[in-house]
Amino acid sequence: MRTQVAIIGGGPAGLLLGQLLHRCGIDAVVIERKTRDHVLSRIRAGVLETGFVRLMEEAGVADRLHERGLVHHGTRIAAHGRSFRVDFSDLTGMPVVVYGQTEVTRDLYDAREAAGLATEFRAEGVAIHGADTGNPHVTFSRDGTEFRVDCDFVAGCDGFHGISRQTIPLSARTEYEKTYPFGWLGILSRTPPVDHELIYAASDRGFALCSMRNANLSRYYIQCALSDHPEDWSDAAFWDELKRRLPEDVADRMVTGPSIEKSIAPLRSLVTEPMQWGRLFLCGDAAHIVPPTGAKGLNLAASDVHYLHRGLARFYETGDAEGIDRYSEQALLQVWKAERFSWWFSGLLHRYPDMAPFDLKMQQAEIAFLRDNRAQQRAFAENYVGLPY
Numbered sequence: 155m156r157t158q159v160a161i162i163g164g165g166p167a168g169l170l171l172g173q174l175l176h177r178c179g180i181d182a183v184v185i186e187r188k189t190r191d192h193v194l195s196r197i198r199a200g201v202l203e204t205g206f207v208r209l210m211e212e213a214g215v216a217d218r219l220h221e222r223g224l225v226h227h228g229t230r231i232a233a234h235g236r237s238f239r240v241d242f243s244d245l246t247g248m249p250v251v252v253y254g255q256t257e258v259t260r261d262l263y264d265a266r267e268a269a270g271l272a273t274e275f276r277a278e279g280v281a282i283h284g285a286d287t288g289n290p291h292v293t294f295s296r297d298g299t300e301f302r303v304d305c306d307f308v309a310g311c312d313g314f315h316g317i318s319r320q321t322i323p324l325s326a327r328t329e330y331e332k333t334y335p336f337g338w339l340g341i342l343s344r345t346p347p348v349d350h351e352l353i354y355a356a357s358d359r360g361f362a363l364c365s366m367r368n369a370n371l372s373r374y375y376i377q378c379a380l381s382d383h384p385e386d387w388s389d390a391a392f393w394d395e396l397k398r399r400l401p402e403d404v405a406d407r408m409v410t411g412p413s414i415e416k417s418i419a420p421l422r423s424l425v426t427e428p429m430q431w432g433r434l435f436l437c438g439d440a441a442h443i444v445p446p447t448g449a450k451g452l453n454l455a456a457s458d459v460h461y462l463h464r465g466l467a468r469f470y471e472t473g474d475a476e477g478i479d480r481y482s483e484q485a486l487l488q489v490w491k492a493e494r495f496s497w498w499f500s501g502l503l504h505r506y507p508d509m510a511p512f513d514l515k516m517q518q519a520e521i522a523f524l525r526d527n528r529a530q531q532r533a534f535a536e537n538y539v540g541l542p543y
């Protein structure tokens with residue numbers, strides 16, 4: 155097989171890149187380890203920035219998103235018995251759109267299939283060869299048959315556990331990492347959301363988040379210990395703990411029901427520098443992870459895709475390699491800003507095991523400053539709706 159760009163990973167980053175390249179007349183093969191159904195079964199991000207929505211429009215796959223996405227003009231922050239709203243549209247002129255990662259991925263797979271584009275599912279033992287030469291290639295096997303894809307470039311979009319990042323020798327990359335001493339226990343339930351907007355809550359029992367996917371599908375999270383397992387948490391225990399972390403009026407109107415998904419995600423920050431090695435480009439979670447507070451993970455994958463597809467389009471159109479040569483530098487500027495925001499927002503709302511009374515006072519003062527200061531609210535809103543790229 156021969157293609158211009160071999161894309162490893164058929165998650166949102168790989169699929170969006172593939173679709174945008176296709177719109178520029180660039181040929182790409184997506185090589186995915188799992189099946190389409192498996193990828194679609196992963197419940198992950200839910201909040202899209204305007205930049206993400208624009209890329210979906212550019213890729214020609216935004217119809218369903220516009221039809222079904224929930225436009226949110228603000229969010230509520232509840233802390234220690236008081237709550238306030240941050241109005242994104244008033245402060246920045248931009249809202250966010252609540253539309254699940256599952257739906258984004260489904261739209262992209264549908265478009266890929268409708269255009270007859272190649273996706274290699276169930277690819278085992280994927281390996282990248284010669285990324286530091288002018289002629290890279292990718293190998294994999296399926297059901298005992300070996301495959302080889304020759305290409306000009308490789309896009310490593312295979313997420314945090316993928317092989318692309320590991321392909322770059324340790325001597326050629328630096329990893330900056332922070333692990334947080336807690337995780338998020340999340341559930342999905344077929345119940346109406348407790349509010350029309352998201353509620354981020356800090357309490358002395360820990361963090362909680364009320365989110366949603368649609369008018370009858372709610373997504374809730376609570377901070378939990380890293381040693382917890384989803385099966386330790388009955389639905390009743392989850393709802394009880396969630397309510398205890400929310401303002402009383404919110405807890406009182408919460409509609410509960412059986413969970414249809416329950417999982418724990420540890421919180422972690424990780425950035426790999428640089429995001430390029432020869433003809434291999436890392437994109438999305440393959441290059442960086444943020445803690446979920448603020449919903450930046452998926453949006454950051456989109457900002458990488460923006461820079462990479464522009465660079466590749468310019469290269470194939472004019473032969474000018476400046477865009478691809480500067481990919482890592484440009485993408486990392488956005489990455490570090492989003493890392494900072496996710497780290498700050500996580501610190502604002504979570505209970506850390508080693509918090510001294512002074513640290514708690516600082517956290518409370520920081521929340522009060524955000525509540526009472528318009529400049530701080532504007533900085534928060536600008537980061538939440540997404541810094542421009």
Ligand code: FAD
Nearest residue numbers: 163165166167187198199312313316438439449450451452
């Ligand atoms: P992924 O979505 O991870 O896609 C990578 C793809 O590559 C996968 O389909 C995988 O099967 C495939 N792959 C992996 N290894 C190989 C291989 N060797 N060969 C071929 N294919 C391979 N973000 C938010 O904003 N809000 C959230 O609430 C949120 N919750 C999350 C919960 C969890 C459990 C996780 C893991 C992430 C969460 N995120 C969240 C982050 C967000 O989902 C990611 O940032 C986003 O999925 C990144 O997209 P991606 O395409 O870069 O990576």
Ligand code: DHB
Nearest residue numbers: 199200365446447448449
């Ligand atoms: C969701 C996840 C987040 O991390 C966040 O900050 C907001 C919403 C969600 O899954 O809906």
